[in-house]
Amino acid sequence: MQLAQDRWYVVLSTTELGNAPLGVRRLGLDLVFWRDGEGRPQVAVDRCPHRGAALSAGEVIDGCVVCPFHGFRFNGDGACTAIPAHPDRTLPKAMSLAMLGSREAHGFVWVWTGPTATPTTPVPFFDLEGWWYTGSELREPVATHYTRAIENQLDFAHLPFVHRSTIGRGMDPAMDIETVVDGDHIRAFQRASVHGASIEVLAPNIWRLKTGPTWSFLAMVPVDDQQMIYYVRTYQRWTSWAPLAWLIGTLGRPLTLRVLRQDTPPVVSQPVMETRLKMDEVLVPSDGPIIAYRRWRDALRRELDPWGDRGRRTRRASSSPSTGNTVGSEGGDRGD
Numbered sequence: 463m464q465l466a467q468d469r470w471y472v473v474l475s476t477t478e479l480g481n482a483p484l485g486v487r488r489l490g491l492d493l494v495f496w497r498d499g500e501g502r503p504q505v506a507v508d509r510c511p512h513r514g515a516a517l518s519a520g521e522v523i524d525g526c527v528v529c530p531f532h533g534f535r536f537n538g539d540g541a542c543t544a545i546p547a548h549p550d551r552t553l554p555k556a557m558s559l560a561m562l563g564s565r566e567a568h569g570f571v572w573v574w575t576g577p578t579a580t581p582t583t584p585v586p587f588f589d590l591e592g593w594w595y596t597g598s599e600l601r602e603p604v605a606t607h608y609t610r611a612i613e614n615q616l617d618f619a620h621l622p623f624v625h626r627s628t629i630g631r632g633m634d635p636a637m638d639i640e641t642v643v644d645g646d647h648i649r650a651f652q653r654a655s656v657h658g659a660s661i662e663v664l665a666p667n668i669w670r671l672k673t674g675p676t677w678s679f680l681a682m683v684p685v686d687d688q689q690m691i692y693y694v695r696t697y698q699r700w701t702s703w704a705p706l707a708w709l710i711g712t713l714g715r716p717l718t719l720r721v722l723r724q725d726t727p728p729v730v731s732q733p734v735m736e737t738r739l740k741m742d743e744v745l746v747p748s749d750g751p752i753i754a755y756r757r758w759r760d761a762l763r764r765e766l767d768p769w770g771d772r773g774r775r776t777r778r779a780s781s782s783p784s785t786g787n788t789v790g791s792e793g794g795d796r797g798d
C-alpha cells in the first residue's frame with residue numbers, strides 16, 4: 463500500500479491492545495500487535511518466520527509473542543529467543559520478525575512508515591493545552607480508501623448538500639475557501655464565516671473541527687486499499703473531571719454518528735482508489751484544501767516495505783518457498 467513516507471500513522475486505539483496478541487489488518491498488511499516486557503506496543507507482520515503461521519493466534523509470555531504452531535518466541539526487537547524443539551542449538555539470525563516502528567501516545571498506537579529506520583519526529587497531535595478528551599470513542603469502518611475519507615473531511619462544499627438536515631442546514635452553497643498549509647498541517651476555512659470554524663488535517667491521518675468549546679476529532683486509519691476505519695473522539699474545554707467529560711462526549715455521539723453516516727453513501731460511490739493530484743477528476747476552487755492535501759501526499763508517497771533492508775528488519779518474499787535454512791547452520795541467515 464502506498465503511504466506517506468517517514469510519518470507516524472494512527473492505527474489503533476490503546477484500548478484495543480490488551481495482554482494478548484492482537485491480529486488486525488492495517489496499512490495494507492496483516493499485522494500482530496503485542497506489549498513487550500516493558501509494556502510498550504510492538505508490531506510485526508503477522509507471519510511466523512518458521513513456517514508462516516499467524517502469530518496473533520498465539521500468546522504473550524514475558525513480553526515475547528509466542529507462535530501457536532511450534533512455540534517459537536520473539537521479543538520486542540523481533541528476535542527469536544526460543545525454539546522449543548532445539549533448546550541447545552544456536553538461534554538463526556534469519557529467524558526474526560518483520561517489524562515496524564511503533565509508539566503509544568494520546569491514547570493511540572502509532573506506526574512509523576519509514577524508509578528511515580529510526581523515527582526522528584515526534585508523533586503529530588493538536589495542541590491539547592486547556593482541552594480534555596471526553597473518553598468517548600466510536601469506530602466506524604467504511605469501504606473506501608482512506609485518502610477519500612480525508613478529502614471528504616476537507617470539503618466544505620458538500621456540507622449544504624450531504625448534511626442539509628444536520629450541520630449544513632441553511633448553509634449558503636456559494637463558497638470562498640482559504641487553505642493554509644504549514645508543513646504537515648493543512649487548515650481550511652471559509653473567508654466569510656462568522657463562526658470562524660476551521661477544518662484541519664494534521665497529516666498523515668488525523669483531523670479536527672474546532673467549534674467553540676469542543677473539537678470533533680477523527681483518525682482516518684488505513685486498513686488497505688479498499689477499507690478504512692474512522693476513530694471518532696470529542697475533546698472539550700469545560701471540565702477536566704473525567705465522568706462529566708465522558709457524559710459530554712457520550713451525549714454528542716448520536717449526532718456525530720448521524721453526520722458521519724450521511725457522508726458514507728456519496729463517498730463509497732466514488733471509485734475506491736488512492737487519490738492523486740493527477741487523476742480523472744475535474745477540480746474547482748472550492749476543492750482547494752483537497753488539492754493541497756494531494757500535493758502534500760504526492761511528494762511523500764511510497765510503498766510500505768516492512769521487509770526492507772533496515773537494521774531490525776529482514777527480507778523474505780512472501781511467496782518464496784523454503785530457503786532451506788536450518789537451526790544452527792550458517793545458512794540460517796537470509797543473507798540479504
Ligand code: FES
Nearest residue numbers: 510512513529532
Ligand atoms: S510456524 Fe511458528 S513456530 Fe512454527
Ligand SMILES: [Fe+2]
Nearest residue numbers: 614624625725
Ligand atoms: Fe461530511
